[in-house]
Amino acid sequence: MNTGLYKAFLIKYAEIGVKGKNRHLFEEALVRQIKYALKKAGGSFQVTRTSGRIYVEAIGEFDFEDVVAYLQAVFGISGICPMVSMADEGFDQLCDFVVKYVDDLYQDKHRSFKIAARRSRKDYPLNSMEINAKVGEVLLETYPDMKVDVHNPDIMIHIEIREKIYMYSEVIPGPGGMPVGTNGKAMLLLSGGIDSPVAGYMIAKRGVKLDAVYFHAPPYTSDRAKQKVVDLARQLSRYAGPVYLHVINFTDIQLYIYEKCPHEELTIIMRRYMMRIAEHIAGETECLGLITGESIGQVASQTMQSLAATDDACQMPVYRPLIGFDKMEIVKVAEQIHTYETSIQPFEDCCTIFVAKHPVTKPKLSVIQKHEKMLEDKIEQLIQTALETDEIIIVS
Numbered sequence: 001m002n003t004g005l006y007k008a009f010l011i012k013y014a015e016i017g018v019k020g021k022n023r024h025l026f027e028e029a030l031v032r033q034i035k036y037a038l039k040k041a042g043g044s045f046q047v048t049r050t051s052g053r054i055y056v057e058a059i060g061e062f063d064f065e066d067v068v069a070y071l072q073a074v075f076g077i078s079g080i081c082p083m084v085s086m087a088d089e090g091f092d093q094l095c096d097f098v099v100k101y102v103d104d105l106y107q108d109k110h111r112s113f114k115i116a117a118r119r120s121r122k123d124y125p126l127n128s129m130e131i132n133a134k135v136g137e138v139l140l141e142t143y144p145d146m147k148v149d150v151h152n153p154d155i156m157i158h159i160e161i162r163e164k165i166y167m168y169s170e171v172i173p174g175p176g177g178m179p180v181g182t183n184g185k186a187m188l189l190l191s192g193g194i195d196s197p198v199a200g201y202m203i204a205k206r207g208v209k210l211d212a213v214y215f216h217a218p219p220y221t222s223d224r225a226k227q228k229v230v231d232l233a234r235q236l237s238r239y240a241g242p243v244y245l246h247v248i249n250f251t252d253i254q255l256y257i258y259e260k261c262p263h264e265e266l267t268i269i270m271r272r273y274m275m276r277i278a279e280h281i282a283g284e285t286e287c288l289g290l291i292t293g294e295s296i297g298q299v300a301s302q303t304m305q306s307l308a309a310t311d312d313a314c315q316m317p318v319y320r321p322l323i324g325f326d327k328m329e330i331v332k333v334a335e336q337i338h339t340y341e342t343s344i345q346p347f348e349d350c351c352t353i354f355v356a357k358h359p360v361t362k363p364k365l366s367v368i369q370k371h372e373k374m375l376e377d378k379i380e381q382l383i384q385t386a387l388e389t390d391e392i393i394i395v396s
């Protein structure tokens with residue numbers, strides 16, 4: 001494919017559930033996210049919304065592969081159609097243009113085709129049906145190996161008559177989903193592991209904007225462990241837009257739990273405090289829920305009993321999109337979204353530093369609650385300090 005031909009893209013999006021007033025919001029958010037993505041792609045582009053369609057037009061040179069890759073990270077896009085364009089210089093020129101286009105793109109002519117013309121300008125001398133018939137005729141004359149198939153063509157050649165004339169026949173798949181920003185915002189508990197970035201990706205794909213919180217435990221966890229989380233947030237921002245990452249110093253809370261509570265329950269109690277703190281920040285930043293990378297049975301702290309105990313610590317809805325996924329399935333997505341390489345870097349994780357040899361797998365909520373009472377003296381103060389020293393990093 002000679003990608004240098006292309007000067008514009010038609011953006012397709014799934015319209016299911018996008019009716020009435022919602023459609024307007026959906027399209028506006030999609031345009032905003034496309035502009036955000038293209039800013040990173042380099043080059044200069046015009047993104048326009050006309051009669052229910054979104055077009056991206058390049059002003060000057062651009063790198064085709066790069067632009068497609070960035071567009072493929074914009075949720076809400078179902079297809080990306082690279083378009084060629086020409087000035088309207090008459091119908092004969094249009095036919096020449098189609099003949100050349102087909103030759104450039106399809107060396108082997110043993111194919112069926114259909115022409116689908118569409119006029120947004122009614123002053124064009126031919127109507128859509130006439131354009132279809134006449135252009136089809138010219139193609140058949142020029143390339144005798146080609147044939148028409150109106151039901152199931154190998155190549156569907158779209159011709160759009162607007163101010164200029166545009167043509168496309170290829171559709172590159174987009175990521176699907178809904179544009180970020182159309183479904184509110186949620187707080188992702190982002191660790192340096194494989195799972196939580198994937199969880200964030202999946203919720204963002206439903207149109208939810210992301211903030212993130214990372215519990216850091218210096219000196220038990222290093223600056224490099226923190227940098228890894230910043231890097232993961234950056235990968236996510238490619239899909240989700242700018243991410244406000246809250247880095248909470250969790251060391252004193254962790255040490256205090258270690259001092260006062262049974263060691264088999266450390267992970268679960270720690271996790272409950274993470275949820276409480278995350279919920280607090282979420283409440284102050286207009287987040288409508290929390291997101292974690294938990295999956296049933298993956299580790300001791302993710303049995304049904306452990307999840308129930310974790311869930312009990314906060315009121316906000318907790319979204320766990322990986323709940324029914326195997327590790328293999330999660331890894332597959334992590335690879336696709338390019339977070340895997342970063343996630344497997346071997347830096348310590350604050351939850352693994354203090355893990356007991358035999359953590360409880362069936363915690364009883366009443367017992368956990370009783371043991372948390374032993375933290376009464378200082379825990380509120382420690383949480384307060386952790387919140388006051390929240391370091392916010394804007395990652396984009």
Ligand code: ATP
Pocket residue numbers: 188189190191192193194195196197213214215216274291292293294298299301302349350351
């Ligand atoms: P991950 O790969 O996401 O770290 P995991 O399999 O290691 O998950 P756990 O360590 O049990 O699982 O953590 C479960 C979830 O709790 C994580 O997916 C994440 O959402 C949250 N979490 C754990 N540790 C942290 C942390 N240090 N900071 C923020 N969130 C965390």
Ligand code: MG
Pocket residue numbers: 191192193349351
């Ligand atoms: Mg982890």
